[in-house]
Amino acid sequence: MLTLLLPTLAVPIVYLIGKRSAKAAAILVALIALADITLLLTMVPVVLDQATGHVYIESYYWIPVLGSSFTLFVDGVSLSMAIMTLILMLSAALFSIDYMQQKEGLAEYYALLTLLFVGLVGVFVTSNLMLFYFCWELMLVPLYFIIGGWGYKEPYRAAFKFFIFTHAGAVFVLLGIGAVFMVTGSLDMFQAQTALLTAQQDLVKWILLSLTGGFAVKMAVVPVHMWLPDAHSEAPAPISALLSGVVIGAGAYAILRVSLGTVFPALASTEFGTQFLHGLAALGVISAFFGSLIALVENDIKRIIAYSSIAHMGYVLFGFSLFPFQEPMAGTVLHLVNHAASKGLFFLSAGTIMKQLEIRDIREMGGLAGRMPCTATASTTSALSIAGVPPFACFISEFLIFVGAFQAINSNSFYILPTALMLIATVLSLAYALRYIHYIFLGPVRLEGASDAPLFMKCAMILLVALVIVLGIWPSFFLDLITTVEFA
Amino acid sequence: MIGILDTFLPIICFVLFSILTVPIGKAIRRGENRKTAFTLGWFLSVFVAAGISVASLAIKYYEYPSPRPFLSITLASESFAIFSTTFLIDAISIYLAVIFTVIGAVAFLYSIFYIDPSDRLSERYYSVMLLIIGCIIGAAFSGDLLTLFIFWEASAAGSSFLMLYPRTSKSVHATLKYLVMIIIASAFIVYGLSIVYSITGTLNFWAVKQALIALDDKHLLVVAFIFIAAGYAIEAAVVPFHMWLPDAYTAAPASSSAFLSALIDQGSYYVLLRVLIYILTPPTVLNWTVMLAIFSALTMIVGNLLALTQNNVKRLIANVCIADVGYNLAAITSVTPLGIMGNLYFFLIGGITTALSFMAVGIFNRVKLNTLDDFTGIGRKMPFTSLALLLGAFSFAGIPPLAGFIAKYLVFTAAIEANLSWLAVVGVLTSVIQTAYLLRLITCMYGKTPMGGTRIEEPKRLLVPIFILVTAIIVLGIYPTIVLDLIEPVIQQLPLTP
Numbered sequence: 001m002l003t004l005l006l007p008t009l010a011v012p013i014v015y016l017i018g019k020r021s022a023k024a025a026a027i028l029v030a031l032i033a034l035a036d037i038t039l040l041l042t043m044v045p046v047v048l049d050q051a052t053g054h055v056y057i058e059s060y061y062w063i064p065v066l067g068s069s070f071t072l073f074v075d076g077v078s079l080s081m082a083i084m085t086l087i088l089m090l091s092a093a094l095f096s097i098d099y100m101q102q103k104e105g106l107a108e109y110y111a112l113l114t115l116l117f118v119g120l121v122g123v124f125v126t127s128n129l130m131l132f133y134f135c136w137e138l139m140l141v142p143l144y145f146i147i148g149g150w151g152y153k154e155p156y157r158a159a160f161k162f163f164i165f166t167h168a169g170a171v172f173v174l175l176g177i178g179a180v181f182m183v184t185g186s187l188d189m190f191q192a193q194t195a196l197l198t199a200q201q202d203l204v205k206w207i208l209l210s211l212t213g214g215f216a217v218k219m220a221v222v223p224v225h226m227w228l229p230d231a232h233s234e235a236p237a238p239i240s241a242l243l244s245g246v247v248i249g250a251g252a253y254a255i256l257r258v259s260l261g262t263v264f265p266a267l268a269s270t271e272f273g274t275q276f277l278h279g280l281a282a283l284g285v286i287s288a289f290f291g292s293l294i295a296l297v298e299n300d301i302k303r304i305i306a307y308s309s310i311a312h313m314g315y316v317l318f319g320f321s322l323f324p325f326q327e328p329m330a331g332t333v334l335h336l337v338n339h340a341a342s343k344g345l346f347f348l349s350a351g352t353i354m355k356q357l358e359i360r361d362i363r364e365m366g367g368l369a370g371r372m373p374c375t376a377t378a379s380t381t382s383a384l385s386i387a388g389v390p391p392f393a394c395f396i397s398e399f400l401i402f403v404g405a406f407q408a409i410n411s412n413s414f415y416i417l418p419t420a421l422m423l424i425a426t427v428l429s430l431a432y433a434l435r436y437i438h439y440i441f442l443g444p445v446r447l448e449g450a451s452d453a454p455l456f457m458k459c460a461m462i463l464l465v466a467l468v469i470v471l472g473i474w475p476s477f478f479l480d481l482i483t484t485v486e487f488a
Numbered sequence: 489m490i491g492i493l494d495t496f497l498p499i500i501c502f503v504l505f506s507i508l509t510v511p512i513g514k515a516i517r518r519g520e521n522r523k524t525a526f527t528l529g530w531f532l533s534v535f536v537a538a539g540i541s542v543a544s545l546a547i548k549y550y551e552y553p554s555p556r557p558f559l560s561i562t563l564a565s566e567s568f569a570i571f572s573t574t575f576l577i578d579a580i581s582i583y584l585a586v587i588f589t590v591i592g593a594v595a596f597l598y599s600i601f602y603i604d605p606s607d608r609l610s611e612r613y614y615s616v617m618l619l620i621i622g623c624i625i626g627a628a629f630s631g632d633l634l635t636l637f638i639f640w641e642a643s644a645a646g647s648s649f650l651m652l653y654p655r656t657s658k659s660v661h662a663t664l665k666y667l668v669m670i671i672i673a674s675a676f677i678v679y680g681l682s683i684v685y686s687i688t689g690t691l692n693f694w695a696v697k698q699a700l701i702a703l704d705d706k707h708l709l710v711v712a713f714i715f716i717a718a719g720y721a722i723e724a725a726v727v728p729f730h731m732w733l734p735d736a737y738t739a740a741p742a743s744s745s746a747f748l749s750a751l752i753d754q755g756s757y758y759v760l761l762r763v764l765i766y767i768l769t770p771p772t773v774l775n776w777t778v779m780l781a782i783f784s785a786l787t788m789i790v791g792n793l794l795a796l797t798q799n800n801v802k803r804l805i806a807n808v809c810i811a812d813v814g815y816n817l818a819a820i821t822s823v824t825p826l827g828i829m830g831n832l833y834f835f836l837i838g839g840i841t842t843a844l845s846f847m848a849v850g851i852f853n854r855v856k857l858n859t860l861d862d863f864t865g866i867g868r869k870m871p872f873t874s875l876a877l878l879l880g881a882f883s884f885a886g887i888p889p890l891a892g893f894i895a896k897y898l899v900f901t902a903a904i905e906a907n908l909s910w911l912a913v914v915g916v917l918t919s920v921i922q923t924a925y926l927l928r929l930i931t932c933m934y935g936k937t938p939m940g941g942t943r944i945e946e947p948k949r950l951l952v953p954i955f956i957l958v959t960a961i962i963v964l965g966i967y968p969t970i971v972l973d974l975i976e977p978v979i980q981q982l983p984l985t986p
Contacts, residue, residue: 065829065972066898134888141887144927148935156935160927167885167923171916178901178912182826206909 015111022097022106029093029110029117036121037086043074047484067187068130076484077333081253082124084337085246087467088344089117092238095348095460098453099237099355103150112142116242123250129177129187129258136173136254139247140166143231143239151234158234165227169217173254176211179203180263189262196266204266208276212259219251221317222287225310232306237351240302244309244347245340252316252336260323268324281321281418288314289421292428296435301350301360304436305343308386311429312339318422319401322415326483328404333482335397338385338471342394345464346382349375352453352461353440359447362436367445372452376441378461385468387433388426393471398426494548495575495629497541498585502622505534506615513611527600527614534618535593542589542625546582550977574692576631579977580832584628584758586974587836591750591843592621598847598953599743603653613653617747620646624755633681633691633763637674640759644670644723647752650744651736662739666732673722680715683708693767700773713774716763724756726817727787730810734794737806742850745802749809749846750839757816757835761828765982770823781821781911787814788918796925799859801852804925805845808884811922812838818915819899822906825979830898832975837891837964841883844957848877851950860932867934869944874933876954881926883961886919891965 017025060070074082093113100106115138122135140163148159181187183203184195196204213224220228228248232240267273291311298304316339319332352375353368354360369376385392388399405419453461471478509530516526596617603610623643630636648670652663685691687708688699703709718729725733737745768774791811798804816838819831851873857863867874883892896919903912964971 062967063894063969063972065969065976066894137888137893141882145934148931156931159935160931163927164920164924167887168917168920171886171919174897175900175904175912175916178897179904182901182905 012111014114015107017107022100022110025107025110026093026097029114030090032114033086033090033093033117037083037090040074040079040083040086043079044481047074047076047079048480062128063130066130067181067185068128069188070131071128071188072125073127074125076481077253077256078124080333080337080478080481081246081249082121084249084340085120085124087463088242088245088340089113089120091344091348091460091463092242094456094463095238095241095351096236097456099351099457100150105149109146109150112146116142116146120242120246120250124253127189129180129189129192132189132254132258133170133174133177136250137167137170139250140170143235143243143247146239147231147235150236150239153234155234158230162227162231165224166218169214169224171214172210173214176207176214176258176263179207179210183207189258193262193265196263199266201267201270201272204263205272208259208263208267211263212255212276215251215254215259216283217251219248219255219313219317220310221283221313222290222310223283225287225290228310229303229306232309232347233300233302237302237347237354240305240351241344241347244305245344248309248313249336249340252313252320252332255317255320256329256333260320264323277321277323278414279321280317281415284314284316284318284321285418285421285425286314287311287317288425289428290314292425292432295432296428299361299363301354301362301365301440302347304362304432305346305350308346308429308432309343311425312343312386314425315398315401315422318418319404321418322401322404322408325404325407326486327407328401330479330482331397331400331404334475334478335394335401337478338393338397338468338475341464341467341471342382342385342392345378345461345468346386348457348461348464349378349382352457353379355457356451356453357447362439365440365446366443367441368447369441370445374452374458374461378465379441380437381465381468383433383437385472387430389430391469391472393468393475395472396475492575494541494545495577498538498545498589499622499626499629501538501541502534502618502625505530505537506618506622509615509618510611513614524600524605527605530614531593531596531600535589535596538589538621539593542585545577546586549577549579549582573635574631575629575635576693577629579981580758580761581628583832583974583978584755585625587839588621588625588628588751588755591836591839592617592747594953594956595743595747595750595843598746598850598950601947601949602741602743602850609653613650616646616649619643620650620747620751624751627755628758631693633684633693633696633767636759636762637677637681640723640755641670641674643752643755647744647748650748651740653744654739654741656739659739662732662735666736669722669729669732673719676715676719676722680712680719683712683715687712693762697767697769697773700768706774709774713768713776717760717776717780720756720759720763721783724753724760725810725813726783727790727810727814728783730787730791730813733810734803734806737809737846738800738803742802742846742853745806746843746846746850749806750843753809753813753842754835754839757813757820757831760817761820761831764820765823765828777821777823777906777908780817781908784814784817784821785911785914787811787817788914789814792918792921792925796921798925799861801858801860801863801929802846802849804860804929805842805849808845808922808926809842811918812842814918815896815899815915818903818908818911821911822899822902822908824902824905825982826898826905827902828982829972829975829979830895830902832978833898833968833971834895836971837883837895837961840957840960840964841880841892844954844961845877845880845884847950847954847957848873848880851947851954852877854947855944860929863929863932864936865933869942870946872951873946873954876951876958878930878933879958879961881930883965885923885926887923889962889965891961891968893965894968 014025014028017028058072062068062070119135119138126132144159144163148156180192183199184192186192217224232243288311291307295304295307316332319328322328385394388395405415408415603613620643623639626639627636630639648663648667652659688696690696722729770777788811791807791814795804795807816831816834819827883890886893886896900912900915
């Protein structure tokens with residue numbers, strides 16, 4: 001409860017403090033994130049102690065007529081996602097201190113950031129679909145204003161596109177939620193799951209498609225990805241980091257939790273269920289190739305990273321398509337966490353480069369490694385992690401996904417082709433990561449007078465660099481948490 | 489036990505005060521500078537009196553549920569049932585009386601400050617406003633089709649005065665259009681009612697329903713239904729008959745638009761609800777759901793598409809009203825407890841949100857800002873009014889945690905429950921269109937830098953009623969149980985066969 005209440009109450013305080021001093025507001029946001037992390041960390045042993053599937057629930061009376069209550073819970077998956085979100089929020093707040101320095105209206109900026117914080121964390125810690133949807137949409141409004149108000153080029157155009165796309169997705173989610181309520185009379189994810197098992201299958205199919213389609217928009221899977229490159233590249237860097245790290249991750253989490261966790265079991269043994277999983281795999285492969293290929297030819301520093309996000313959501317979707325198996329599911333969730341850390345770092349370092357050089361075409365850069373050692377380290381770490389190079393974070397999780405894929409091949413020969421294609425896609429991701437590093441940091445120096453990042457930006461990046469390396473070498477903290485959940 | 493006097497008291501209260509407003513206002517006119525203070529005092533006394541009478545009725549109703557909800561006054565001997573008047577107090581009429589009184593009070597408060605008090609006709613404006621509230625509560629209390637018709641037409645006719653008030657050529661034109669429409673509508677309704685009377689020999693809701701259930705040959709009833717439904721559809725601005733609404737609401741002063749959209753619009757849904765659900769209950773009496781569903785879809789699509797092309801902000805909001813009619817119809821069409829709950833909730837929220845938006849637009853219009861281009865960068869120049877309009881727009885669009893979200897959620901869920909999934913899909917898709925144009929408005933207000941950087945002063949007195957409504961949509965969005973608990977008894981009384 002306190003995890004949500006704290007940031008909610010903090011919104012007006014942040015605004016008022018921000019009026020006086022933007023720096024104080026940013027530090028306050030960071031402190032709240034830190035306090036929330038501590039709160040969540042105290043729950044880690046509770047979750048770990050329980051053998052399997054423990055759910056820590058607090059429930060409050062809310063709208064009984066609609067079957068919704070104010071129910072909070074955590075399990076291994078949601079706890080990992082929430083902790084990662086908070087860590088990114090912490091670094092985004094620190095990063096903003098220097099990054100946003102010359103901008104106007106910072107009080108509003110930090111207040112909106114705090115609001116976004118509530119929405120993001122809320123999505124991960126609730127088991128009531130109504131509250132889930134509240135938080136889901138609560139992400140949208142602050143993001144719209146932040147992208148619009150403090151973005152680049154034509155920010156409101158990008159923000160508009162973002163809002164309309166994700167809102168169109170969200171209304172289908174709403175339809176799905178309404179239908180779930182109608183069929184089961186309950187909005188609790190776990191109760192609904194049991195109730196749906198006995199429901200009429202035709203309707204459940206539609207519910208599943210409607211929900212998954214809606215979530216896929218937020219996740220930016222290929223046919224509905226169009227909002228992502230604009231929104232991610234035009235937003236200010238700390239927000240891009242959050243967008244790419246956890247907002248699309250929230251879409252993936254929602255597919256896991258609601259589509260696969262709540263609705264899918266009712267259809268698991270049917271032919272439609274298998275087709276659905278195969279469809280996910282196909283979309284995953286398409287997204288991975290599409291994202292990687294465009295990232296390979298794109299020249300805008302932030303668009304490269306944005307397209308790489310689409311590619312990585314492809315991996316995640318492919319991981320989800322292996323649904324009943326424990327290893328790939330744990331791997332996929334771990335990949336979400338690791339990707340969030342790596343991609344957050346990637347965007348922050350790109351933001352630093354943009355801020356210090358004030359250009360964004362990578363062909364105009366070169367030889368920056370000597371000038372900006374800290375940023376270069378951060379960029380290289382994140383790029384290699386994104387490419388799946390050991391010992392960085394994403395390697396482990398991609399490895400787990402592939403282990404799972406080979407398991408799946410044993411029982412279902414359909415997966416041979418997608419797995420092979422996914423392996424090729426990882427090579428592509430290495431290619432664009434190397435190209436990125438090559439253009440920006442290696443080669444002859446083209447620009448004079450570039451200097452390294454200011455203090456707070458450095459702090460934020462170092463925090464994430466450390467995280468990416470630690471997660472790569474010692475993934476067991478999150479992995480242990482995640483494996484407490486039985487997916488099947 | 490509720491007596492006839494308890495029922496009459498709220499109506500009498502409003503009508504009496506309405507009649508007294510003009511002479512007393514004239515008398516006080518000599519003391520020019522105390523005018524506003526006087527009007528405020530008058531306002532307080534009216535609504536305190538009416539509030540007490542409505543509240544006492546509600547308390548009486550819930551404490552001593554009456555075995556016979558119908559109260560009759562017979563004007564002629566038994567054989568002429570048409571000459572008797574029947575009143576009906578049930579949970580839905582109590583609910584309506586309460587929300588009409590409350591929203592009416594807020595809208596009235598706004599018009600006190602909005603209408604120029606030195607205008608010769610300003611007392612009459614207030615007087616008509618009170619009269620309309622009285623009539624519309626009367627419509628909610630009425631227990632036979634004729635009484636309903638009389639009260640409802642009286643309030644519709646009264647509203648033409650509110651549109652006419654600025655006395656510009658535009659408003660005269662719009663009012664004429666409206667009057668022609670409602671006269672056609674009432675002709676239809678009277679014709680339909682006479683058919684119903686000829687079939688059943690009565691106009692009492694309950695008796696009509698019983699007679700219709702027993703009816704074998706329903707051909708004539710279908711004809712009557714078409715006339716009555718068309719008549720009330722014109723008044724509710726369902727799509728093929730919606731043309732009067734944008735003109736009327738654009739030409740009327742903002743206070744009238746706010747008042748009308750909150751009361752008359754919502755009243756017309758009530759009339760539809762009463763006639764369609766309570767009397768022509770499908771499928772036992774007449775199966776009209778598919779037909780109405782088509783009209784509902786049409787209204788949602790056309791209303792939203794029209795709004796998409798609007799450049800005048802007030803007209804844009806007026807078109808949102810049309811779209812709202814569509815969402816309400818969708819709720820009525822579903823004929824499920826959830827749908828009726830959604831409708832009644834949408835009722836209130838739609839009324840509050842449109843009223844709030846018209847009020848905010850009224851402030852902008854005062855400083856000669858009319859079109860979307862004028863609204864450029866207004867978010868910085870007039871922060872409070874813009875904030876109100878922003879929240880109103882988000883509530884229309886159904887973004888949580890604002891109240892519009894819960895309302896839309898209920899409506900769409902109800903449509904799915906009634907096996908009208910296609911209607912729900914149309915609903916959500918049009919809702920996306922709605923978000924698009926509202927977002928365009930918001931982008932204009934906040935996204936672009938203003939031409940002249942000076943801050944425009946906002947009239948604080950006008951902001952008071954606006955922010956009362958803003959608080960309402962936020963509170964009802966986060967904790968809708970307050971109102972849903974009030975609606976609960978209505979749902980239990982519904983004559984639906986599960």
